Amino acid sequence: MAKTVRSLVVLGDSTTVGVGDPVPGGWRGVGPLLAAALPHARYLNVSFTGARVVSVRHEQLPKALPARPDAAVLLVGMNDTLRSDFDARRLHVDLDAIVGALVSAGSAVVTVRFHDHSRVFRLPGALRRALRARIAELNGIIDAVVRRHGVQCVDLDLMEGAYSLETWAVDRLHPSESGHRRLAAAFAARLALAGCEVPGRVSLTCTGGLKVTPLHHVGWLVVKGVPWLWRRGRDLVPYAATIMYRSWAGLPEPPRHVVDPAGTEAVAATTTAPPGWRQPSL
Secondary structure: OOEEOOEEEEEEOHHHHOOOOEEOOEEOOHHHHHHHOOOOOEEEEOOOOOOOHHHHHHHHHHHHHHHOOOEEEEEOOHHHHOOOOOOHHHHHHHHHHHHHHHHHOOOEEEEEEOOOHHHOOOOOHHHHHHHHHHHHHHHHHHHHHHHHHOOEEEEOOOOOOOOOHHHEOOOOOOEOHHHHHHHHHHHHHHHHHOOEEOOOOOOOOOOOOOOOOHHHHHHHHHHHHHHHHHHHHHHHHHHHHHHHHHHHOOOOOOOOOOOOOOOOOOOOOOOOOOOOOOOOOO
16 A cells, blocks of 8 residues: 655755746745645755755754655755765765665655756866766766665656756756656656655646746846856866866776765764864855
């Protein structure tokens, strides 16, 4: 018999905040759309913009566990790939701790593995290669954690419409209303596979969102897009330069974190932050 979901929690970054799906008064997005398909569930969203895996572990997880979630949705990691201090080994430990704690609390967990975002947000060649390499490394870690804990995972690369422009908001970084609906539907399907009762259906028909015009596109590019590309580009440049040099010199790409094939390279979940840790800036 399918399990009735009495408590749903959502953890993650600006995507799970709902950025990209504007409604009067703020953002809607994947969380409320999924929650509407689970009418018996209390809904708690502890996400915040700019979140990285370490901040989900040490800030969001302690807020999520007291809700005793029957189901948990986790979407995080892309912000880590865009930073100069990307640490795959630390990321693996933190992600394993998050998922392990949720599973131990009795939650059906659904997470995601990421698409090739350089196909959506165009970057110069060297930065594109650097981002692809980071995403591949992140996905390897996610795969290992998913295997280790036996949780469900949505593969964004295989999701219908993943590389369609209508799936993405004006910034090309967050899903549009259509993208959020597709993502919520995919999460609902995976929760059903995990043995959860999903009485409702996530409609793919866009309703209620604010209309985005060409002026919004131009305004975002000038006010947000170029400054964002400059900030994140500077973070990726050293790594991209290393890739370019090794390619020119005939050397292999920089070594990556080696994931234990058995998925056992992990530590017990804990909510104690490492010494000197602080929430990373946007």
